[in-house]
Amino acid sequence: MFIPVGLAETAMFSDQSGRSLCVAVSSAGSGIAQSIVDSCHRSMLPIRLVGIDCNPLAYGLYDCDVRLLAPPIHSPGYLNWLLEACQEHRVDLLIPALDTELGMVSGAAEQFRSQGIEVLTAGPDFVALCRNKLLFSELFSLDGVCVIPAWDVSVARRKVAAGEVELPLIAKPVDGSGSAGTMIINEMSMLDRVGDRMMLQQYLFPKIIDPNFHEIRTAVAEGKILQISELSVQLMFSKRGELLGQMATVNKLKDGVPIEIVPFDYDLIRAALEPVVNLLREHGAAGPVNLQGRMTESGLRLFEINARFTGITGLRALLGFNEVDLLIRDWLHLPCPSYMPGISHHRVGLRQVGIRVVERGRVAGVSSGVCPASDRRDDIKSRVLVTGASGWLGRHLVEAVCRSTRYEVVCVVRGQHSREVLRFWLAQRGVDPRVIVFDGPEFSLELGSADLLINAASGRPVSGNTELAASLDYQMNLMDEAEAHAVPSIINISSRSLYPTGTSLRNREDDPVAPSDVYGMHKLAVDDRVRRIGKRNPYISACSLRLSRLYGLADGMRWEEVPHAFARKAAGAEQIVLWGGDQKFNLLHLRDAIDAILFVAGMPRDEWSDVFNVGSSELVTLHQVADAANAAAQRLGLNGAEVVMEPGDDKRCFGMDTTRLSQRGWQPRTVFVDAMFELVSAALNRTGCRGCKTAHP
Template identity: 30%
Template sequence: MPIKTFGLDVSHTAFGLYDCDVFLPTPAVSHKDYVSIVIATCVAHKIDLIIPCIDEEVQLFAQHIAVFTKAGVKVLVAEESLVAMCRDKAAMSRVLNPIVPIFVASYDKRSFAIALLNGEVHFPVIAKPRSGSASTGIQIISNVEDFKSLNEQMIIQELAIPHKNDLDYAFFKQQLEKNINPQVSEISVQIVADQEGNLIGQMMSFNKLKNGVPIEIFPYENEAILQEVSQLYPFLKELGWKGPLNLQGRLTDNGFKIFEMNARFTGITGLRACMGFNEVAVCIQEWLGIRSELNSLDLNMNRFGIRQVADKSIHLQRNQTLKLHSEKLNGKKLKSKKTLLLTGATGYLGRNLIDSLIESNDSFEILALVRDKKKALELLPDKVFCYDVQDLENGNLVLGKVDILLHAGFARPHRSHEELANSLAFTADLFSRAISNQVATILNISSQSVYGQSDLPPWKETATIAPTTPYGIAKYASELLLESRVAQHKHINYTSIRLGSLVGGAKGMVEVDLVSRLVSKALVSEPIQINGGMQLVDRLDIRDAVNAINVLLNHSSMNWKKVYNLGSSTSMLLIDLATLIVDTVATDMDVPRSMVEVHNSKDTQSAGMDSSAFCQDFQWKPKYTMIDCIKTLIDFKNKSDSKLLLN
């Protein structure tokens, strides 16, 4: 997003500081002048919005929201009444259970003793500090002696035991017998409200924790739970709900039971963003008045999360065991459609690929990242969702929702050096964003131009890389950018397709290719002049290219090689190509045959690739011959001429 970030902390070694643009030291939250110092810091640095991230700070800022507002600083926090109830677990249960009975019963020490005598509660139970967080100070209370040892400030809650069909039910019971708090089968419900307290997004995950920190996170869907939770929304709004609110509980034999509630972002907020639910971006847009309807809050159900030193968001295709686990957890098959983000969507390859994907199996939700959104909406099918670079920079295009990035948008070889440089800069930025959001699969369209002329064609992927043009250098640079950026993320799959020159009459064709220009001359019986004639020429029919990429996208990316050649694998001499064009046009169109004039030339540049690796890995082979290509060009040009006459 186009924002400047300031990290405020008492510690100079705070982990998050070094992801911010500026570090501003503060005293400890307990300092008597903490709020006034923070406000003065915000005013001095013209900070528009501050986001408290720890419980003590959330409560303090909520209490002083009027002071922040008077100073012109917005605070992403709920009102004090809601925050205070979140901090007091006994109050949470007492106030909210009469609205929807989904909270575990909570007691202070005296009321628990009475309930125990009346047979209303039974051991084991759980004890925790009244205003604690992150599982600090939690104890399992198994008997009266354990209970008597508790201090008066502890809150005692009934245990939310997983239902008997839960995958971790047996483990949970075993751990309880050892007096260990088993942090498994926890359901986290994250709900987000705008500044008026209206819901703008909700999601659930099924988590396993270690010492209060989620380490395994699976997207979870359960409409019954969301319906129960939604009954709280009007009352939460009255209490001053704004921004994020996290509810933690378990699905028990008696239904969903909540044992924790926090009015702040949580430790897995960043991971949720990598899974499509970027609540921070949406809240910043909401509080700063730049909210866009394009930026909805939805979870990518095709990913799971794991955490150790860093967060990883991984596509479920990487692990079939975990995919089955996720499906069993949710009680249904995962959505079959993958989300494909395509650049170059309005170009020759892009337009025809989109049509093919929609017509063949419609198994992709297609997002197009384009330069001109208005033009794209006119050219592309209604099923395609169009975004421009401004949407990307403003956070309206949520990369966490993307399963596959197909980068085909790049300046053509005949464009200026400046346009090629701009394309390379855009490619570097796009790859960085995609990898930061841990997009599971990246397909980069490169070019045969990377090979140059050091080796004679046909080139294998192991041939010498020695590009002779700025376009070839830029394309090889794009391959290196992708490879180097993915190197530290082994769970991201990628490949670069070194594509041969495309030919054929189809949508988006621009007449710059040699074959197309020669066909145009032959159609009006102009002489065809060629230099040399002994150079090898290789062209791939646009239909074959589209079909090959379609096949690639529908194969698992787990075993992709880092580069593949994709061409026709059938080179021919330039003189033979010119003769074939002249003969085909003259025969098909019944026009006088053009003369082929051969001029002496030192031009010996040839082209041609060996595509056997691609053909073998994906059981694919080209279908169309050069004569087929020429005939589609004839038909396309005739139709184009007819349209011009009608206009």
Template identity: 30%
Template sequence: MINVLVTSVGGGVGQSVVDSIAYLDSKYKIIGLDLSDTVYARNQCDVFLISPRINEPSYLQFLLDTCEQYNIDVLIPGNDGELEMLSRNIDLFINIDVKVVVSPLNIVASSRNKFNWYKDYSSIINIVPTALYSEYVKSPDSFNEITFPVIAKPAAGSASSGIQIFLSLAELLSDPIPSDEAINYVVQPYLMPMKTASDYKTLNKAVQERRLLQLSEISCQIVYDLNSEVMGIFVSKNSLKNGVPVTIEPVTDESILAVIRDIAEKLKSEKLIGPVNIQGRLTDQGLVFFEMNLRFTGITGNRSQFGFNEVSSVIEAFTNEGLVTPLISNTARVGARQVACTTFYPLGQNATSIILVTGASSWAAKNFICHMSKTGFLVGKKIILSARNSAGLKEQLEHELGTNETREFVYIGTRSEELSQSIGLTDVIFNFASARPPHGNHKIFESTMFNLSLVDLIKCGNPGFVVNMSSQSVYEASFDSLCYESSAVTATSTYGLSKHVVEQAFSSIPKYCKGTKVVNLRLGRLWSGNIEVDKSQFPYRMLDSMLGDGLFEVANSDNQISMLDVDDLSQSLLSLMELWKGDNELPTTLNLGGVNTSLNQLVSSLEGALLEAGIKFNKLAINTESTQSKSVVISSHLAEQYGLNSSRNLVSSWLKLLTLYNK
């Protein structure tokens, strides 16, 4: 796992960097920084931190401390304003073994000032003629290359801030820029597109009206490795809206590409590393450039969708010296950028007010609902219950809990429209939707497909916390070994394979929205409870036989088995929810096995429960000659570390089951 620190993730550049690698969650851990916690990229970062402003004295030390705290491998700047500071202090990061994606100070500083860049690099790059405003107004005749119309703009400015248009020399001299500002301004000819270009007339009209209108640009991205060798070049014509690229068309014109390759080769002597972006315009005088930025750009994420993942390639080149992956792209595509939307909770304010239970008519889910009700947890909560037969579930819960307790319950079906709206409302989802082996393979298949569709809806809805009920069946049975969360998953049954597939689907949700935390609970055999009897449970059949004909035979009585009281599951779910609400780190997978016991011990505990209740019973036939067979027994040690403790008293679980049996 490579730890990557990205700054200013709320800006276009930082956001685009995160877009490029957020889905590669098994490869990179992203620590994102920004001034605000209400930025889109927060849902894409594994860790999100509020940072000081770039110009604050504490900013550099904050970066160094963060790098050490999170064991950062690569730091990627997302803001122009920090490039010089990072380059100037590069040794501080080298000393703590952090690679910073920033080029040498001399070219970084030059690129940050338009006049210096023109002065230093116009011999190898066809840069628009640039003069200091203060010098130009003193002697316009000395600058024959400055032709009207012209623009005056801050030498160190970015985007279109502070730009003014002048149509003639007389106009420029009659409306001077205030002297306190003029010292920082430059003058350049206005770069008009070719007269044959589709946007020429529109742009010319805007210039004559002294309106700044940015309609298109040529963007050239050159990427270097640590040895300043070119890893790849991507050239595109970008259509702009309010100065922001919205359409990206790869350029395949060899005459243009040859110019960029030549520039890339000549710049190698500057010991550049990482990304270099040069922006220009196709004019009647050829391709002329007006800006260079030594960083990734706002369309870096879009370029990755052409196969040109410059961020991932740079990280790999920085962390695996000598391993350089050439960057190529699919130039048959066209890129598009629009507004993206997301939701999340303010930092430290996770909410648990609205709860959605899917598969709510299952035996385990109904016990969970009753547990929440009887423990008073539902006071002040809104609970949404999804079931295929929502009317039947409503009737049963009203009978069990009373109409007064259930009057605030919301019942929905399983249609996508209902679920989508409910997921958008929901803080926490508990997914019990599942078919079990007795239901048959067709039902298991239907359940799997429902869960996969549910995952797609959750990816779009951004709930805060999701717990998916899985099973110990994903593990391979053995004679004597415990299964841990790290144990190999070797599902051999249809049911076990279904559970594993569904687990993987739920685990993928944070790839799309890291603001949603997902836990897959691998459960032992559920039993006991407080609402109805699941007659398919073998504990029920044991009890029924002991109180009846006693014909139930216990084979392989030394076999170990994980028995989880459904009430312990219910309490563990509430505890998990409170842990998430408190911003505690939680694992993606947790075993919750309950009591690990032999079948012999289980029978003995049932006899003890019946004796305690004063009930006569028949002894069960126990085949003592049989040998132990393979079984799955899971370790709940990790769950216990999170305070998820199961009752060790088998007798109390039997007594609850006996109460239900007698009903």
């Protein structure tokens, strides 16, 4: 009988078959299961989670869509109950979380598969090998392999007596988990306390240069186990045994549970791990495999293995390594990313009751503490994700970021056609960043490893309300994912359209907003969402840049918009009709807008405000724009446009106070009359010499 603890009402996305993917996670109250659930929430897959636990108050149950109360794992009939529960709830994939159930579930995997239910484990022989730490050591502690040997108590006693092995040793259960039952052996007499189901290994000290070396030495001499400066390597094998990915971190543990993790450069240990990976594949590795060890004076040395996810699986997902998402895709034959993005080395993971990722720069003195080469940060570029990258501002911003030596950029667009067009456009300019689609399998991975998100996505006022609504929905989903992935920094590109239009010259950031149309309301909604992310999450820096009207000569510009239209008419000797002409604008050149975005991106985060106005230092009227266009035309030997004045009393002002950003040190560089000369010159090349005073050769 199934005892549903409760059903969560949640909106579900459907896959191509018309229903969500159903993933069941057993032992949902455990830290490992919580980490699996967190990783599922950070996946872009349409996952419906079924949480299973024998405790109705298990914390992880209430992060799932369906909660089932199970009999205890070791009770008779548990497997039959589990199979029936999975059938009842149409489970596609079962993920067992704990060592205590891995063996029995992997042994019954074929029974589950016969009912159309996949089980995310390796085969029973490999699970048994990893569960028996003594057997693992016997098979893997070979010449040229960085796994240290282990012995039963009789062999250990003999080796110590013969001087083949030096104290201290560490004793642990052959089939233990975490640090339960572990003890330090500093004297021969202490071996009498080691039971038959225990094994012993040489205690591994870190390198002398490790900042924790002396603290660990002191603790071991006192018989205490201090689990710091430990290296965790998570390997991810496909269902067929192919290595899909890997990530290494230096961990600090408390009672066997990791609470702090710092990414470690896997390339520094890749060669040492290659023989281990080959042996694992020979013995049937599939799914997640965790290796634990230390960097010693003799290099990497491994002392333990587990064929499962771990308590920091969710943290790794936040750092860009979502092993759960990737293995679900592999096990269920879903589209997989075409590559594995790099891990962010600018961030560290913290785990207590909840999990959190923070920028490394926010935590003073953070290092892996193991190898200085892994702590290099000055030569690691910040990873920037740019959405709206196919738009006019977005594409030129991407080009500028690509030419910077500080950033590695990834472009996000909303469809395959936009992706191909943008890739071609960027290639023409000699830059080749990655371009991905928002709902593609790579997006959540890139978001997880991003140091900065720049949202330049936006609907256009002339596109109509349907397009604006779609743009708003897209950006709200984007911000949901950015918050879920704890992206450390978010810059949202907004607009002055949030402010009221009147005669005031100084709309300040803290003034009340009053959008006058649907476009302005769309911008306000995104601004407010970004502000709330920063308010709810002190470890996320978030700000919106409210740009004034953009203009300037650049590929993709629209000649029908002011001031471009006036430049075109001045070059072509066309008529410019002004109705009053006294409306005032704060015009911002595209180059200055990009410069301001990069300036804010480079600012210390404690200097950010939730909003910055970005505009030029001068206001111009429509009449002045027309005059500047004609002045530029005359410099080029043209007659210019005929300016026709029609009566009108429109004296609205579209200005902003830009003091806040200028006080931080940014100023626009473009001179308006020079920019108008660029526009008229370009327009002349488009229209020929129809407005010339004299014939040009």
